[in-house]
Amino acid sequence: MSLIPTPSRKHYHLFDQxxxxxxxxxxxxAGEIDAxxxxxxxxxxxxxxxxxxxxxxxxxxNSWFSDMKKSNRFLYERESIxxxxxISQVVDPETGDIREMLNFASNDYLNLTxxxxxxxxxxxxxxxxxxxxxxxxxxxxxxxxIKELQEKIASMKAMEASIVYTSGYAxxxxxxxxxxxxxxxxxxxxxxxxxxIDGSKGSNKKFFAHNDxxxxxxxxxxxxxxxxxxxxxxxxxxxxxxxxxNLPEILDVAHYYGAWVLVDEAHATxxxxxxxxxxxxxxxxxxxxxxxxxxxxxxxxxVGGFVSASQKLINYLKYNSxxxxxxxxxxxxxxxxxxxxxxxIEKNEAGQDKLWENIQYxxxxxxxxxxxxxxxxxxxxxxxxxxxxxxxxMTYQLHLRNIFVNPVPYPAVPxxxxxxRMTITAGFxxxxxxxxxxxxxxxxxxxxxx
Numbered sequence: 172m173s174l175i176p177t178p179s180r181k182h183y184h185l186f187d188q189x190x191x192x193x194x195x196x197x198x199x200x201a202g203e204i205d206a207x208x209x210x211x212x213x214x215x216x217x218x219x220x221x222x223x224x225x226x227x228x229x230x231x232x233n234s235w236f237s238d239m240k241k242s243n244r245f246l247y248e249r250e251s252i253x254x255x256x257x258i259s260q261v262v263d264p265e266t267g268d269i270r271e272m273l274n275f276a277s278n279d280y281l282n283l284t285x286x287x288x289x290x291x292x293x294x295x296x297x298x299x300x301x302x303x304x305x306x307x308x309x310x311x312x313x314x315x316x317i318k319e320l321q322e323k324i325a326s327m328k329a330m331e332a333s334i335v336y337t338s339g340y341a342x343x344x345x346x347x348x349x350x351x352x353x354x355x356x357x358x359x360x361x362x363x364x365x366x367x368i369d370g371s372k373g374s375n376k377k378f379f380a381h382n383d384x385x386x387x388x389x390x391x392x393x394x395x396x397x398x399x400x401x402x403x404x405x406x407x408x409x410x411x412x413x414x415x416x417n418l419p420e421i422l423d424v425a426h427y428y429g430a431w432v433l434v435d436e437a438h439a440t441x442x443x444x445x446x447x448x449x450x451x452x453x454x455x456x457x458x459x460x461x462x463x464x465x466x467x468x469x470x471x472x473x474v475g476g477f478v479s480a481s482q483k484l485i486n487y488l489k490y491n492s493x494x495x496x497x498x499x500x501x502x503x504x505x506x507x508x509x510x511x512x513x514x515x516i517e518k519n520e521a522g523q524d525k526l527w528e529n530i531q532y533x534x535x536x537x538x539x540x541x542x543x544x545x546x547x548x549x550x551x552x553x554x555x556x557x558x559x560x561x562x563x564x565m566t567y568q569l570h571l572r573n574i575f576v577n578p579v580p581y582p583a584v585p586x587x588x589x590x591x592r593m594t595i596t597a598g599f600x601x602x603x604x605x606x607x608x609x610x611x612x613x614x615x616x617x618x619x620x621x
Contacts, residue, residue, distance in 0.1 A: 196231070203238035204231065207560050212582040240264070244563045246570055246578060255284045257598040261575060272575040273607055275593045280550045281441055281512075281521040282598040283472025289511040296507035304500035308334070309489065312500030320510045321477070327448055327517055328436075329457035330479035332486075335509075336494060337501050339437050339466030340366040342476030345494030346433070346464055347371055347402070349487075355400040358390050358430065360416070362409050367435055381409075384420040391428040401430035407439035407450030411584055411592065413544075413551030415443065418454050431461040440516075441470025442549055447516040447523055470516065473508035475501045522597035526550060529595050529604060536608045541621040545588075553579070553590040554611070554620070561618050562589050568614045574607050 196213075199205040214220070214232040223231070239245035243265045250262040252269065259274040283289060296316060306312035317335060324333040336342040347370025351357060356375040359368060360382065368376070375398065380386035387403065394401065403425040405416045418434065425432045436449040444452035447470065451460050462484070467475040478488060488495060515521040530550055537544050543555040556562050559580040566578040569591075577592045584590065593611075595604075615621040 196234075199238045199241075201238055201241040203241065204234040206235055206238040206242070206244065209235060210559060210581045210586075216582055239563075244567055246563070246566050249570075249575070255279045255282075257282065257596065257603070259575065263570075270570075270573050272570075272573045273599075273603055274575050275595070275607065276575045276577045277596060278438070278469040278594055279472055280470045280526055280594070280596050281472065281516070281523065282596050283470070283508075283512045283515070283521060286472065286512070286515070286521075288515065289472065289508050292511045293504045293507045297504050300503045300507075302503060304503055306499060307496065308500045309496060314500065314503065314506075316503060316506050316510065317500055320506050320513075323510055323513050323517075324477050325479050327440075327513060328451065328463045328479040329448075330463060331482040333477050333479040334485055334489060334495060335467070335501055335506070336476040336478070337498050338474065339435075339464070339468060339476035340369075341494040341498065342464050342466070342478050343367050343435060344370045345492035346462065346478045346488060347404070348374070348494075349492035350400070350402060351375070352400075354398055355402070356394055356398040357402045357404055358387065358394070359403075360405045360409075362406070362412065363404055364406055364410055364435060364437065367404050367406075367433075382414065382417045382421075384417060384424045387421060388424050388428070391424065391430060395428060401425075401428070402433055403430045404433045405435070407434050407436045407453075408442065408549050408551070410438050410551065411579060411590075412553055413438075413547035413549045415439075415453070415548055416450055418450055418456060418460075422456065422459055433462040433464060434460050436463055436465035437469060438549065438551065440465050441512075441521065441523070442526065446519045447521070467505070467509040467512075470521075471509050471512040473505045473512060475505055475509055526595070526597035529597065529599050529601075532601060532604055533593070533595050533608065536604075537611075540608070540612045540615065542611075542615060550595045552593045552595065553588075554593065554615075555588055555590045556620055557587045557589055559586075559589050561620060562591055565591050565614055565618060565620070568617075569610065572610050574610055 196204045197208050214235055220228055251259045253260045255277045257274060258271050261270050261272045263270050304312040304314055321333040321335055343366040347357060351371055351374040357371040359378050361378040362381045377390050379390045405421060407416050422432055434450060439449040441447040451457055463479040465477055467473045533552060544552055545555055547553060562578045562580055566576055569576050579590045579592045581589055
């Protein structure tokens with residue numbers, strides 16, 4: 172049942188003997204599965220894994236992780252000891268020392284996780300309410316402060332009503348799974364977030380080419396008479412590319428064919444639209460979109476998720492969205508932080524103007540240097556490389572220079588689009604950005620990326 176070593180290969184015990192020849196791996200000099208030759212897909216998504224026992228699946232993945240760690244290229248789960256700050260204190264996984272690192276890995280675009288105005292209010296609320304809500308929202312977990320947050324979200328998104336969930340993931344999975352039956356279908360932009368796609372597990376789904384209304388129309392025509400209800404699902408701002416949804420055209424096509432439209436505003440709220448209201452406001456389409464979902468854990472600086480829609484749909488989801496019905500209401504200090512964060516965003520007192528100054532500076536520098544950043548136009552910048560090993564190496568070299576970025580290898584994105592992902596926040600000074608981009612350019616040249 173455990174791994175069986177040979178001079179240069181390993182294989183693992185499989186339930187189906189015919190599959191054994193297809194589950195060999197090259198071994199690195201460290202004696203583990205060679206991390207330079209395989210991707211996470213080989214240990215999480217390969218259909219052949221279905222023939223392996225659980226113990227073997229775990230052994231394979233852990234051997235692959237171990238090889239990255241032995242070469243100091245395992246740069247996930249880096250531990251911060253002081254929160255999501257612009258300069259964060261991060262434990263070096265190789266030495267155990269504390270590094271002060273410029274944090275370009277956070278989605279805290281407005282740095283509200285550290286805003287003292289919010290945390291003074293949170294302390295007041297914690298004294299009044301305590302910590303946990305103590306029950307599910309349909310039972311004892313409905314609190315006045317939760318209703319205030321839901322009303323604020325609905326107002327900001329120009330919708331009739333909202334409900335909040337414990338996470339953005341729970342909001343997306345719960346909303347989509349609560350709507351879709353066996354005779355319904357979800358139609359996704361191919362770059363949609365995993366939490367959206369997971370909502371249609373066990374139901375029907377199709378994909379259309381990214382941000383392409385012509386492709387969407389082809390899919391809608393192909394399913395026109397096959398399903399009762401159709402839901403077109405898009406991100407307002409795409410999490411890996413930083414581009415904005417082509418919402419006006421997508422909305423027109425979807426509604427023409429009788430489909431509803433869901434927009435996930437996770438990376439748009441607080442970033443685009445008047446006073447950070449999001450994608451729908453950005454295009455002047457208030458009242459046109461059927462469902463808006465989002466998170467409170469990015470620009471808002473807290474944690475949780477939401478869905479906004481008509482009052483009758485919200486009433487329906489309260490009793491038909493399992494991740495809402497069967498979860499305790501969100502942590503109340505986080506509810507308070509979310510409410511205060513949204514108030515600051517709506518009053519344009521959360522640093523949005525400085526965020527956009529930083530975005531423009533970084534975009535101009537990366538383009539001038541010759542990096543491929545795709546269609547990035549918000550606070551997310553992909554440095555597209557198309558080589559997993561160079562992605563790991565660039566991330567490591569930046570780590571050594573106290574710059575914290577995220578590697579995004581296959582299968583998180585297609586092989587040709589693997590990348591280093593930088594996120595920009597409002598709190599960076601131009602001097603900090605200039606220093607960082609000088610390092611990025613130097614490493615890019617050393618690795619023949621530019």
